[in-house]
Amino acid sequence: VREFFGSVKFKIFAVIACLLLGLMIRTAAAGGISTITQDVVGVVISPFQTASAHISDAVSGLIDNVINLSSLQSQNEQLKKQITHLESQMVDYDDVKRENEQLKGLVDITQESDNRTYATAMVISRGPDQWFSSFTIDKGTLSGIQKNDPVITADGLVGIVVNPMLTTSVVSTILDPSVHAGCIVSRTGDTGITQGSSELSANGEFELAYLSKNSSVTTGDIIVTTGQGGIYPKDLNVGIVQDIQPDISGNSVNAVCKPIVDPSSVKDVFVITNFSSKQANGGTSSSAATSSGGK
Amino acid sequence: MMRRLNILKWSVYTLCILLLTVFQMQAAFYPSYMGMTPLFVIPAVISIAMFEGETAGGIYGILAGLVWDCGTGRAFGFNALFLMCIGITIGLLIKFVFRNTVLSIFLFTLIFTVIHEFVTWFFFYYMIDNHDILFAIYHIIIPTTVLTLIFALPLYLGARVINRRLTVYDNPDLPS
Numbered sequence: 001v002r003e004f005f006g007s008v009k010f011k012i013f014a015v016i017a018c019l020l021l022g023l024m025i026r027t028a029a030a031g032g033i034s035t036i037t038q039d040v041v042g043v044v045i046s047p048f049q050t051a052s053a054h055i056s057d058a059v060s061g062l063i064d065n066v067i068n069l070s071s072l073q074s075q076n077e078q079l080k081k082q083i084t085h086l087e088s089q090m091v092d093y094d095d096v097k098r099e100n101e102q103l104k105g106l107v108d109i110t111q112e113s114d115n116r117t118y119a120t121a122m123v124i125s126r127g128p129d130q131w132f133s134s135f136t137i138d139k140g141t142l143s144g145i146q147k148n149d150p151v152i153t154a155d156g157l158v159g160i161v162v163n164p165m166l167t168t169s170v171v172s173t174i175l176d177p178s179v180h181a182g183c184i185v186s187r188t189g190d191t192g193i194t195q196g197s198s199e200l201s202a203n204g205e206f207e208l209a210y211l212s213k214n215s216s217v218t219t220g221d222i223i224v225t226t227g228q229g230g231i232y233p234k235d236l237n238v239g240i241v242q243d244i245q246p247d248i249s250g251n252s253v254n255a256v257c258k259p260i261v262d263p264s265s266v267k268d269v270f271v272i273t274n275f276s277s278k279q280a281n282g283g284t285s286s287s288a289a290t291s292s293g294g295k
Numbered sequence: 296m297m298r299r300l301n302i303l304k305w306s307v308y309t310l311c312i313l314l315l316t317v318f319q320m321q322a323a324f325y326p327s328y329m330g331m332t333p334l335f336v337i338p339a340v341i342s343i344a345m346f347e348g349e350t351a352g353g354i355y356g357i358l359a360g361l362v363w364d365c366g367t368g369r370a371f372g373f374n375a376l377f378l379m380c381i382g383i384t385i386g387l388l389i390k391f392v393f394r395n396t397v398l399s400i401f402l403f404t405l406i407f408t409v410i411h412e413f414v415t416w417f418f419f420y421y422m423i424d425n426h427d428i429l430f431a432i433y434h435i436i437i438p439t440t441v442l443t444l445i446f447a448l449p450l451y452l453g454a455r456v457i458n459r460r461l462t463v464y465d466n467p468d469l470p471s
Binding site: 136165 | 313376
């Protein structure tokens, strides 16, 4: 052993260890901003990750189809019934829409567009040590992605970018205790802040905290983003209320919610790289999305 | 011939380590238990260190760790440093203390996976306000360790096959 510790090999390893330690400290100090080394390694391995993600999707799709054949048939029947039901509702919807347009014209409401720009991305990896369903996507700063950009699907919010590299980015989901979003219960108008926890994330849930004690929020209510703070655009679907629990302080209630989008199975996402209220709020909002500046 | 065989051996190890590290991030290839998936890289680096010694263990630890670090988005270099230390430690332990047996791979994988998970929890979760140690033990550390142990034997046997087929010894009496 002494021979090894006195050898040139050991000295080289010691130098490498110091360099790695320096890299760790630099990354930690940068608060999620990638280093050059990280960018270089990321560029080299991202094609492997993308290829393996494609193979992985194909394999899991094949396995799922075989295993779920019978359930897919019954699901198909259910969906057909649902379509018939929705088609009848569409007639009512068209009437309501027409009426709404007329009323809008009467009260002179102008609909504000928030000029969103998107980057489409694919989930290329999910590490076993990435807790709270965090994942890596195949787009990075070269595609205009920045730290704290919201990540969504067509259904709603998934999470935010915590570590953008050149060609890949790490995304923390809404289940992560370090990710917060100001939300409103769409039916009642009650506002709160989302927060994750270890216990809730084990069931794939998070909570909407600081709701008023007198809130009439109930199971099945949908929560959406308020758009305040400049991190998330307004009206992104976030979750569905599953349960209402009193806060330990007794001054408020917390709504346990299921995310609209299951972060553990999402495959294709959109990153909102820009929107008007983000521009308006500028850089002041970066600390609001993550409570600890990224992991 | 000997030089070619050596180049082939290190290339095979490099490819295996890269593939295992990338596949580690793809949940469809292997079973998940309580939402957790196995860590292929730890038993793979341990196996290489057991058969090839501390230098190879350290080098492949750094390689695998850097690739792994790219996917986690945390302090870059953490896994590289951890796996390098594992590689060197195992190489020395096998040379001076332990015998290279199946029992050893299980023991090392168990110990180092648990240490890795605890260190990960402490630095990246406990220190950012997530103090629930029981949750970490029951929902993350135990399932991950159990799944990793399942894959330790195939990885050990794989490394043994590569070592035996592609190593040429000057002295045939040397242990493999």
